[in-house]
Amino acid sequence: MAKKPLRVGMIGYGFMGRAHTNAYKQVGQFFPSQHEVVLKAACARNEGEIKKFAAQWGYESVETDWKKLIARPDIDVIDICTPNNLHKEIALAAAAAGKMILCEKPLAMNTAEGKEMVAAVEKAKVANMVWYNYRRIPAVTLAKKLIEEGRLGRVFHYRAKFLQDWTIKADLPQGGQGLWRLDVAAAGSGVSGDLLAHCIDTSIWLNGRLDSVCAMTETFVKERMHNLTGKVEKVGIDDACTFMGRYANGSLANFESTRYARGHKAAYTFEINGENMSIYWDLHDLHRLQIFDYKDEGKIRGWKSIHVTDNSPDHPYMANWWVPGLAIGYDASFTHQVADFIAGLESGTPQGPTFRDALETQAVLDAVLDSAKQQKWVDVAK
Amino acid sequence: MAKKPLRVGMIGYGFMGRAHTNAYKQVGQFFPSQHEVVLKAACARNEGEIKKFAAQWGYESVETDWKKLIARPDIDVIDICTPNNLHKEIALAAAAAGKMILCEKPLAMNTAEGKEMVAAVEKAKVANMVWYNYRRIPAVTLAKKLIEEGRLGRVFHYRAKFLQDWTIKADLPQGGQGLWRLDVAAAGSGVSGDLLAHCIDTSIWLNGRLDSVCAMTETFVKERMHNLTGKVEKVGIDDACTFMGRYANGSLANFESTRYARGHKAAYTFEINGENMSIYWDLHDLHRLQIFDYKDEGKIRGWKSIHVTDNSPDHPYMANWWVPGLAIGYDASFTHQVADFIAGLESGTPQGPTFRDALETQAVLDAVLDSAKQQKWVDVAK
Amino acid sequence: MAKKPLRVGMIGYGFMGRAHTNAYKQVGQFFPSQHEVVLKAACARNEGEIKKFAAQWGYESVETDWKKLIARPDIDVIDICTPNNLHKEIALAAAAAGKMILCEKPLAMNTAEGKEMVAAVEKAKVANMVWYNYRRIPAVTLAKKLIEEGRLGRVFHYRAKFLQDWTIKADLPQGGQGLWRLDVAAAGSGVSGDLLAHCIDTSIWLNGRLDSVCAMTETFVKERMHNLTGKVEKVGIDDACTFMGRYANGSLANFESTRYARGHKAAYTFEINGENMSIYWDLHDLHRLQIFDYKDEGKIRGWKSIHVTDNSPDHPYMANWWVPGLAIGYDASFTHQVADFIAGLESGTPQGPTFRDALETQAVLDAVLDSAKQQKWVDVAK
């Protein structure tokens, strides 16, 4: 039986452009479905670069104007891999054109933009998703399963950190290829939108709504060369952001992200402490989930490291990969996301995080930045 | 040459009474000096219990009234191992009687009490110290050394946690033997004075003054049976306390303590992130210090786990113990503290933490509790 | 410039068929070269299955007779993914037809077969390689680099283990899809050819020639149902194999492999102890390399865990993947192998392990099995 094509138009070709494309290419082999992803067109302003990217990654064609891409009738899905400040405009246009949308995180520059985007996709009734890929690391998905099975009991604490160290160098410019994350105009914020956004998305998924937060931000390197102006300019992003908070379920939040934690590359960790079970995960060893099960006998209680690599239904997604003990990479989380997106199309039950789900993260981010500015507790908008 | 006796009068006989006494008995063998510790008297209201304790641990005599103990001319040092609410009164009396004082932590119920105590010992010019024993775990002392050698460069972050899980049981009473830490009248506060106090003391020692804090506290179990009244009463202590802060050196603080983190027994951890080096320690593996040294060559950079057990000057205190690889216990930190206290007497240079040092921790604790109550940032009193 | 096609004919479609095919599909994106891999044909006796495989993985055509595949002029490379007992016959035919050959490990059933195969490819002057993929896990390749840089000094010990637990179940049949590894007729041996072969290949690469060995084997489950005869038959493979040995460089070997080590999925670990540096690796955390560098200062000496994920030349292959901290999977080792195979074609310098390299591993395996049988030390044939 012929498969139904899912024709992708990719905007952007950086780190995420590559990660998503690899997923599009892998999904049919590892998670076969009734759809077949077709790499229809890649789009970026720089013609030379996008042609090179398209050739290397197998896109059939290129565009240099995203509006033209959206206008093409042979495109089913728009994948937005641009800097954050372009998400809204593109998404609105894509929705208006009836395209499905897969948007890089964070959804938007702020909640106001996010609301427009949610309204647009819901009005247009187009399938939509945001690339909070960590939900689909098998160990993280397993954590979700354990929570859904009610194993934790009353939850007391949720703790998340995302630590990096790559911007300690004071001579790194703000802006430019790979460095737009340091430019507040392009990124909207610093570590909060880039790193905390991931932590918040996972936390809402695992532990529910955050009601209120109290945050602190810091910019350690106050000025950096700007690649557009060629001048040393004030840095507008947050280099570090810590916040405390209270969840609707009564548990306490402690979140922290920074790019100044020497020795940490991408140390996204979370821990949730329930009455009966605690769970810990660390992106640096992404194939492991650690749990403490109070229901174990006293003499053999301890933290257990689950190597989430069994090719069995016990370990989410892993039945489609290799054999026990053989870890998959970070990249597989994107493959899983595409697989689930397609499964959602086929079942009629959209898979999250949708734009609406991602809006909730945006509201927390807004509250966090507002709290840091005002130096007081702020309620998360509903 | 005959040794000079150091005659100890111990008040209390609980967990800390045992830990200190073990240290008094070990110090002469592992850290010989010109002094010899003599276990002169142990004191507690319950005559039967204190006699039993004295017999088992080798105290020459007992008292049931601490005022009598202090009045004895054959006592040089008073060791205060009582609940927190008695520290001040005893310390003032001991100082007035010209006794040296070793006081369990936290120094006092609050800063006001602490100030009186500092004034008293300084006026009386008696040697004084507070049992913040974690400074003298060899791995922690090594961390201090690395910091003093200037290896970290500019510091960006200091993170500390002290996680336990022993009070999740709602049927635990407040007050009584071993449980006075749950009774606000005896303890003054909950995890802040009990656990955070340790974290703050170490942090001030390693990273300097904390200028301001913003805290959140929670009492998860609101009512517990009280052992004195026999009735279910409101719980007055904090079960969990998280705070953010800013250090005088520009770095950011993130502290958390709780007795509701399932799976953690006494998980005191700290991490300090400097420009050139990061350091991590975990009480659950107290013999290890983890460091990341950015000065290492790129290809072999990573977190290094130092097994701080070499009987060489490289590893603080360890030359006096066994051979490389053989870990000492938690208890040794007290032995080291007594050794250093005696060394301070012999050299004339008092070793910290003195009452005055501990007062700084008290000021942070007061600011933390005040901040949590007022839900706003609070400056730490100078 | 048009790329040169490298047209693959794959024989087999099991675990390894999938792993190799994924690599063929990824290599052009992550390691672009002047060649383009083309999935020309997949071959297996079961027509239904191979058609399904070809459709899912993108092979252009199928064959059910490997002789026909080899005869096709539009095939450049034959990839042998069959059970071990077919390697020789296929390789000899492919070489005779002038095809390049990529052969699954172990090279052959024994040294005698291996010699014929080496002679065939060398006579035919066809490029050849054996899929000992672990050499190309970045952490393992980094180990090789550190050794080549002379950092270890005199080597004293080499220790390797490959522990699994999947055959403890006594009701697992011997033979059949995925289970031919339990059938001595198809596999030649048990854990020695399957698991130890990997350990030996890496060890020769890192530490040189093994001169002599003394081995012990055991078959814990003596009889299993045979899927071909439908009867319970004697098990002919080794369930566990341990050996000691002496390297040409004077160091000592300790190797062990088993499928009866409860709790271990694919625990391939090796450790090499040199005068100045020791190195440790564990497949269960394949992105980490652990080293101990004696040249570090005494006070900060310890085992360091290198997270081999920097997208820089420091970390082999990683510059072509993601950003620091984001681990790649087991599967990437195959992608690297194809990339290097192509690089070898383009540079004219064949990349190992060639058939000749793999023959040395075969000689050790023969010596190991012979030693176990004779219960005495055996010299490895040169």
Place this chain on the structure above:
Amino acid sequence: MAKKPLRVGMIGYGFMGRAHTNAYKQVGQFFPSQHEVVLKAACARNEGEIKKFAAQWGYESVETDWKKLIARPDIDVIDICTPNNLHKEIALAAAAAGKMILCEKPLAMNTAEGKEMVAAVEKAKVANMVWYNYRRIPAVTLAKKLIEEGRLGRVFHYRAKFLQDWTIKADLPQGGQGLWRLDVAAAGSGVSGDLLAHCIDTSIWLNGRLDSVCAMTETFVKERMHNLTGKVEKVGIDDACTFMGRYANGSLANFESTRYARGHKAAYTFEINGENMSIYWDLHDLHRLQIFDYKDEGKIRGWKSIHVTDNSPDHPYMANWWVPGLAIGYDASFTHQVADFIAGLESGTPQGPTFRDALETQAVLDAVLDSAKQQKWVDVAK
């Protein structure tokens, strides 16, 4: 009620002299019984040194001739902490004098000596024990408990290593204070008697009789200065010793010890793989026991790290120490041994390892050295 004195006469004052004495001093406080240990006399040829030791550690008197010590009527127990070559003569004399004997490990220079010693103590009916202290690290004792409870099922593998690196330095002399372990005349053997002896004792205790072994030894540094002759002389000890073996219960042994494993200080590890449970322990983190329990549900199976520090009956010996999470040191294993020795006296059931138990280890050591010499499999004498 007055306690019964247990008057100790200690021969030797080195590392073990200190470790045992610390245990004698602690036992009454942490493990009170009807006996009271009295440090009656310390003995060594060097009068100055033994007087210093006695003064520091609290022995009431000294002797310079062990025969005189044994002749003293006020001594109940002789503790033999001399080099191995003196064990037999002293033990025979002590037994003849009706003294209880606590002998450092290994029991003797060889099985022949050991047999004489066993005969002597059994004839004299004196309480006797050998200081294989690792049995009484709480985590190791817990392992024993789990095994006795039948949790492992059929055992397949037992693996032990004891790795050190302190003799890599070629300029270390053989013989002399602290270095007699390098002198074959004093030590009898190298790592086999020093390190493997511990591994073998634990293994027999946990996994039963070893039937046969096949060993390899190596002396990496062939000549060293001898401190007695002042000349460079051939080294007679084994620097490294590896052996394979078969247990009576059908499981396989893999043992290794060396003093040339750079980066390892005292890395005694063991692992036992049973059908239903595997257990792992590492002296470098002596307070942890790791287990894998196959009976756990599939989705949460993994290796669990038990922090054996609960002051409850769940964790052997720990109820007598501190509170959960606070580790005790290596030294406590000796305190536990004395406590159990005394408990054995009081109950009338001798606690092992007795001389007879230790003789079994000696038989394995003899077989190991014999096998290495003959380069063949050797049966362990019964």
